[in-house]
Amino acid sequence: MRPVTFLGDREVSFPSQCLGTLRDCNDLLHSNSGLHSRMEEDGYLLIRGLMNRQIVSKARKTILSYAQENGELPFKPDTDLIDAVYNPDGRPVRTMGEQEITHHPDVLKILEGREIINFFEHFFAQPCRTFDYKWLRMIPPGRSAGPHFDAVYMGRGSPRLLTCWVPFGDVPVEKGTLTILVGSHNLSSFSKIRQTYGKTDVDRDRTPGHFGVDPLSISEKFGGKWQTTDFEAGDVIIFTMHTLHTSTRNMSDQWRISCDVRFQPKSDSVDNRWVGENPVAHSVKDKSKQEICFEKAKINWGI
Numbered sequence: 001m002r003p004v005t006f007l008g009d010r011e012v013s014f015p016s017q018c019l020g021t022l023r024d025c026n027d028l029l030h031s032n033s034g035l036h037s038r039m040e041e042d043g044y045l046l047i048r049g050l051m052n053r054q055i056v057s058k059a060r061k062t063i064l065s066y067a068q069e070n071g072e073l074p075f076k077p078d079t080d081l082i083d084a085v086y087n088p089d090g091r092p093v094r095t096m097g098e099q100e101i102t103h104h105p106d107v108l109k110i111l112e113g114r115e116i117i118n119f120f121e122h123f124f125a126q127p128c129r130t131f132d133y134k135w136l137r138m139i140p141p142g143r144s145a146g147p148h149f150d151a152v153y154m155g156r157g158s159p160r161l162l163t164c165w166v167p168f169g170d171v172p173v174e175k176g177t178l179t180i181l182v183g184s185h186n187l188s189s190f191s192k193i194r195q196t197y198g199k200t201d202v203d204r205d206r207t208p209g210h211f212g213v214d215p216l217s218i219s220e221k222f223g224g225k226w227q228t229t230d231f232e233a234g235d236v237i238i239f240t241m242h243t244l245h246t247s248t249r250n251m252s253d254q255w256r257i258s259c260d261v262r263f264q265p266k267s268d269s270v271d272n273r274w275v276g277e278n279p280v281a282h283s284v285k286d287k288s289k290q291e292i293c294f295e296k297a298k299i300n301w302g303i
Helices: 032-042 053-070 105-111 114-124 188-195 215-222 294-301
Strands: 005-007 010-012 044-047 128-130 135-139 162-167 178-182 225-228 236-240 245-247 256-265
Touching (some): 010 215, 053 105, 053 135, 105 256, 178 215, 178 236, 188 215, 215 225
Antiparallel strands (some): 044 236, 128 256, 135 256, 162 236, 178 245
């Protein structure tokens, strides 16, 4: 029997009625229309083994070596570096958006490698581009991501922008996996959320990025089904800007290493916060507006 995990602060088991299993789309990889139909139906595409496992492992080792050299003992002494065992007395190094590591050749072989470029050029049926900013994360034990749409963080450019989540190593559910609320992108019960929260901009509107802190309360009120899976090195999951997602809690004693990258058709407009040699990211906010808490935002949205 598998150990329990958590969605937000709620204990759940996997697989269960509360947390189901994602399906892969590998049988559709040679069908552009099939991939688009699946994305329209599910709001995500799970691809098993898109990347070479050995190349992913090499990139993982490069990331961990960078963290070890630039952090303050982030890994438990006398353990194998590749296992990334968490040291509660250490301090990690920042990796998100840090081009010294996100643009290291070993890492770019994964994040901008031929396999992923080929997939998106096939999917878009035209040349693609990716953001220069890379969301490379080291998630410690006990942590998880809150539920959110990506549109609120990067919605100023192409309406065809997609997120690709890449785990650097094997990530079972108990280690903190990307978790999708299937149906949130197209069910009518989520229409008001998509039209209110989903059209906000965290920098312009100073509204919350996360849609609360309790994933299960969302599915209980609006429907849909939370789903995840055990990921292996080389797997990726791709999803829309209006696919609500979160992660399970990291219940292991290791850092979870993953990266979010974004892709869109090259001919489309781009959100300039995330491109260039030194992307501005969220550094330019509308300081004339006060930040709005989630409870007040819900009242304003009528949700």
